[in-house]
Amino acid sequence: MSQETLAYEDALRIVLGASTRLPAEDCPTRACLGRVLATPVISDADLPPFDNSAMDGFALCGNSTVPAGIELDIEGEQAAGDGIAHARNGAWEIMTGARLPDGLDRVIPVEQTERLSSKRVRLLADVETGQNVRNAGSDVAEGENVLAAGTVLQPQHLMLLAALGVGNVSVAERPRVAVLCTGRELIDDPAQMLAPGQIRNSNGPFLAARLPLAGADVVHVETVGDDAAAFEAALRRALSAGAKVIVTSGAVSMGRYDFVPQALERLGAQTLFHKVAIRPGKPLLFAKLPGDVLLFGLPGNPIAVAVGLRFFVEPALRVMLGLSQETPRRVPLSKPYSKKPRLRFHLKSCLHIDIQGRLALEVLEGQESYRIRPLSDANAWAVVPADVDALPAGALVDVHGVGHLEFPLPCEGIA
Numbered sequence: 001m002s003q004e005t006l007a008y009e010d011a012l013r014i015v016l017g018a019s020t021r022l023p024a025e026d027c028p029t030r031a032c033l034g035r036v037l038a039t040p041v042i043s044d045a046d047l048p049p050f051d052n053s054a055m056d057g058f059a060l061c062g063n064s065t066v067p068a069g070i071e072l073d074i075e076g077e078q079a080a081g082d083g084i085a086h087a088r089n090g091a092w093e094i095m096t097g098a099r100l101p102d103g104l105d106r107v108i109p110v111e112q113t114e115r116l117s118s119k120r121v122r123l124l125a126d127v128e129t130g131q132n133v134r135n136a137g138s139d140v141a142e143g144e145n146v147l148a149a150g151t152v153l154q155p156q157h158l159m160l161l162a163a164l165g166v167g168n169v170s171v172a173e174r175p176r177v178a179v180l181c182t183g184r185e186l187i188d189d190p191a192q193m194l195a196p197g198q199i200r201n202s203n204g205p206f207l208a209a210r211l212p213l214a215g216a217d218v219v220h221v222e223t224v225g226d227d228a229a230a231f232e233a234a235l236r237r238a239l240s241a242g243a244k245v246i247v248t249s250g251a252v253s254m255g256r257y258d259f260v261p262q263a264l265e266r267l268g269a270q271t272l273f274h275k276v277a278i279r280p281g282k283p284l285l286f287a288k289l290p291g292d293v294l295l296f297g298l299p300g301n302p303i304a305v306a307v308g309l310r311f312f313v314e315p316a317l318r319v320m321l322g323l324s325q326e327t328p329r330r331v332p333l334s335k336p337y338s339k340k341p342r343l344r345f346h347l348k349s350c351l352h353i354d355i356q357g358r359l360a361l362e363v364l365e366g367q368e369s370y371r372i373r374p375l376s377d378a379n380a381w382a383v384v385p386a387d388v389d390a391l392p393a394g395a396l397v398d399v400h401g402v403g404h405l406e407f408p409l410p411c412e413g414i415a
C-alpha cells in the first residue's frame with residue numbers, strides 16, 4: 001500500500017486499474033430505462049415503414065407541379081391503418097398517417113381544396129412532387145446504426161426502440177453494490193428520538209438513493225456501531241448478498257474507533273491506498289477484498305461521502321458499465337475563488353444562466369464537509385486542481401454533474 005497521501009490522478013488510476021468491465025445481459029426493452037447499451041442497436045426496419053401522408057387532404061400524382069384550379073375525380077379513400085391501394089390517375093381522399101396509394105406522390109391539405117361533389121375535387125393551390133409525403137426510411141433507414149454502445153437508455157431511446165419493434169437489448173450488467181455505514185452515534189429510524197450525542201444517519205439514505213442513479217444495483221444496506229467485529233460480520237453479509245463493490249462511510253480517519261483499516265487487514269483485503277490529496281474526503285481508503293470485490297472506505301463527513309462517491313466510486317462504475325471516463329465541462333466562474341494549495345478541491349456549486357444567456361458557475365457558501373444544506377442547493381460540482389490557489393472571476397473551471405449520468409440543468413435568472 002502507498003503510505004503517503006496520493007495525488008487524485010494517481011489514486012484514480014489505481015481505482016480504474018482495479019475495476020473491470022462487467023458482462024452484457026439481455027434485457028426486455030420495457031425494463032431497460034437507465035441501463036447502458038452493451039452493443040449498438042442496428043435498425044432492421046425503415047422508419048416510417050411506408051410512404052404516408054403528413055396531412056388530411058387529397059393524394060395525387062403528376063410529372064411536375066400540379067397547378068391550382070385543376071379538377072380531379074375522387075377515386076377512393078385511404079385512412080391510417082389501411083393496407084396497399086393502387087391508384088390510377090385521380091385523387092384519393094387521405095388521412096394523416098395513411099399509407100400513400102401506389103402511384104401517388106404528393107398530398108394537398110384539405111383546406112387547400114374545394115369539394116365539388118362526393119366524387120370531384122378542385123385544387124386551390126399548386127402541389128409539388130413529394131409535398132406532404134413522409135417517405136419510408138426518411139427518419140431511420142434499415143441497417144442504420146441508431147444507438148451506440150454506451151448509450152444510457154432514456155425515454156426518448158425507448159420511443160425509438162418501440163417504433164423499431166426492438167423487444168430486447170443487450171445491456172451491461174448492473175454493478176452490485178453494498179452500503180455500510182459505521183458509527184454508534186447513528187440512528188436510522190426517523191421516528192426514534194435522538195439521545196444526547198446521537199445523530200441521524202444521512203449518508204446511508206444518500207448513498208442508497210444515488211447509487212441506482214449511477215447505474216448500480218444496491219444489494220445490501222446496513223448500519224453498524226463502532227465495533228470491528230460487527231463491521232466484519234456486516235461485510236460478510238454484504239458479500240453473501242453478491243456485492244462486487246462495497247461502499248462504507250466513516251471510521252477511516254485517525255480516531256480511536258477508526259477500525260476499518262485494521263478490520264480489512266484481518267479479512268485478507270489488500271489496501272491499495274489510504275489518504276488522497278483532496279478536500280473534502282482526504283482519509284479515503286481503497287481496498288480489494290478476496291474475490292476482486294472493491295471496497296471504498298469513504299470518510300464519514302457527509303460531503304466527503306458525496307465526493308468519494310462522485311469522484312472515486314462513479315469512475316469505477318463507469319469502467320464496469322463499459323463507459324469511457326468523463327470529460328468535465330469548462331465554465332467561467334461568476335466570482336473570484338481562492339483556496340489552500342496542494343489539495344484538489346471539490347466544491348458544491350451552482351451552474352447558472354446569467355441575464356445575457358451565458359453560463360456561469362457559482363461556488364456556494366458553506367464548503368465545510370459537515371454542511372449538507374448547500375449540497376441540496378447545488379446542481380454541479382466544480383473542481384479546482386491541487387496546484388491552483390486563486391482564480392479570478394471569469395476563469396474557467398472544471399464542472400461535473402451531480403452524478404456521472406446527469407449533467408446539471410442550469411438555474412435561471414442570475415444577474
Ligand SMILES: Nc1nc2c(c(=O)[nH]1)N[C@H]1C(S)=C(S)[C@@H](COP(=O)(O)OP(=O)(O)OC[C@H]3O[C@@H](n4cnc5c(N)ncnc54)[C@H](O)[C@@H]3O)O[C@H]1N2
Binds near residue numbers: 302
Ligand atoms: N486528528 C484528525 N482528525 C480528523 C482528520 C485528521 O486527518 N486528523 N480528518 C478529518 C476528516 S477530513 C474527516 S472527513 C473525518 C473522517 O473521519 P471518519 O471517516 O473516521 O468518520 P467518522 O469519524 O466516523 O465520522 C466523521 C463525521 O461524520 C459523521 N458521520 C459519520 N457517519 C455518518 C452518517 N452515516 N450520516 C451522517 N453523518 C455521519 C460523524 O458523526 C462525524 O461527525 O475525520 C476528521 N478528523
Ligand code: MOO
Binds near residue numbers: 280
Ligand atoms: O475530508 Mo474531511 O471531509 O475534509 O472533513
